[in-house]
Amino acid sequence: MRKEKAKLKFNWGTGIVISIIVFLIISFAMIFLFMSQKVDLVTDNYYEKTLIYQNQIDEAERTKEINNKIRLEYLNDQMKFAFPDSVAKQIKYGEIYFYRPSDSSKDFKSTFELNENGVLLLDASKIEKGYWKVRMRWLMNEESYSVERTVMIN
Numbered sequence: 001m002r003k004e005k006a007k008l009k010f011n012w013g014t015g016i017v018i019s020i021i022v023f024l025i026i027s028f029a030m031i032f033l034f035m036s037q038k039v040d041l042v043t044d045n046y047y048e049k050t051l052i053y054q055n056q057i058d059e060a061e062r063t064k065e066i067n068n069k070i071r072l073e074y075l076n077d078q079m080k081f082a083f084p085d086s087v088a089k090q091i092k093y094g095e096i097y098f099y100r101p102s103d104s105s106k107d108f109k110s111t112f113e114l115n116e117n118g119v120l121l122l123d124a125s126k127i128e129k130g131y132w133k134v135r136m137r138w139l140m141n142e143e144s145y146s147v148e149r150t151v152m153i154n
Contacts, residue, residue: 059137059146072134072149077125079151087140088118094138096120101131112136129153 071082083091093113100106106128112120130153137146 055144056146059144062143063145063147066145067147070147072151074124074151074153077123079122079124079127081120081122081136083114083118083120085118088114090140091118091138094136096122097135097137098127099133099135100128101133124153127153 066084066087069084069087071080073080073082091114093111095109096112097109098107114120132151132153133148134151135146135148137144139145
């Protein structure tokens with residue numbers, strides 16, 4: 001007598017079961033992958049910040065006229081912000097905030113003063129390489145102004 005091996009028949013029922021199993025494996029893998037991603041909020045106290053957002057809108061409106069006149073240059077690990085003379089003479093000091101979209105732990109803020117030429121020079125060699133959003137705020141004529149730029153530090 002001959003022994004016959006049992007053959008697995010592949011019919012439409014087997015195909016449906018295999019398809020469902022593959023779908024579930026992919027679904028659970030995607031859920032695990034997405035749940036393990038780190039997500040940084042722009043700020044920790046997000047809802048409090050939205051209440052003062054109108055101030056930022058007002059600052060941006062006041063800055064519209066001079067926004068394109070403020071130049072940002074990045075050369076040889078040196079970041080240079082150049083203000084027009086008419087504006088630079090009226091700015092005593094301000095704040096500069098570096099925001100790293102990919103990692104909020106690297107964000108930092110500092111104050112600045114312009115030199116006699118209306119220029120702010122920053123040593124960019126101490127800033128980690130990558131994509132940054134830079135926001136500057138200052139007082140001029142008892143009103144606050146702000147400008148935001150993006151920069152890629154290599």
